Amino acid sequence: MNPSPTPGSPAPLTLTGSLQRLFSHVKYENLVAGLSGGVVSTLVLHPLDLVKIRFAVSDGLDLRPKYNGILHCMRSVWHQDGLRGLYQGVTPNIWGAGASWGLYFFFYNAIKAYLKERRQTELSAGEHLMSAASAGAMTLCLTNPIWVTKTRLVLQYNTDPANKQYKGMVDALVKIYRYEGIAGLYRGFVPGLFGTSHGALQFMAYEELKxxxxxxxxxxxxxxxxxxxxxxxxxxxxIFAVATTYPYQVIRARLQDQHNKYDGVCDVMRRTWRNEGLLGFYKGMVPNVIRVTPACCITFVVYENVSSFLLNRHK
Structure with a gap:
């Protein structure tokens, strides 16, 4: 015999009932709004993402170009390949950023609304953190292959054109799968999962600040x-999230880099610490902060306005 729910408390749900309640909160408007924000911010700021990744993997290999700073890196790429060089890897970045932001907002708002309905009160900071972390993990499972292709394309250097392996996003996906299998498409997945804490901390802070x-x-x-x-x-x-979690991005970029081989996360951490010290885990952080802060602002402003427009047009 099932116990009767106490007055004012939600009735207990079966797994099927819980899933139905969760999916009832899914709204395509959040997906479209998040995708729009991710695409717009990526188109505007991709060159800084390229610079960040090139600094993140700068481990002393002779084949890598040497840069004295952000502007020197951008000038060097511009002189060698022009605007096209600064937008190397932009296609998977657009797909990745659009899909990631769209799916993130899609899952996050559904989970948050579901918890809020169950609680019948405002969510706590910890519940916002849990909602964002869950959304981040679900998103990464679907988008990690796109981020691997982006990293590979961004790290094709002009110093030896004969070694350029990939002709574009689809070619990279096909070749990575052919030569490295599913494991190749999911390189960097473990530090990426840790990286969901970045999004979780960011969304928690964003919700609490609002x-x-x-x-x-x-x-x-x-x-x-x-x-x-x-x-x-x-x-x-x-800024709060970046300052807290940046080293995982360096570890993930190095695992996804085609020019160096590591045996896993621990090997990356050990070799980076031995050869470059603590600062090695923060390489590329300055261009990253310069890129992600306006990128985040653009994404959230576009998201809030597009979602508000889409959700309110039926009212």
């Missing part, structure tokens, strides 16, 4: 902000 700001204004927690306020919240939450 809630506290609206509380300060004596407004409801879901009250819409203006673009400048969204930019401020997004920038602060992104």
């Amino acid at each position: 809630r506290e700001y609206n509380k300060y204004r004596k407004m409801q927690s879901e009250t819409k902000l203006n673009p400048l306020e969204y930019i401020t919240m997004a920038a602060l939450s992104k």
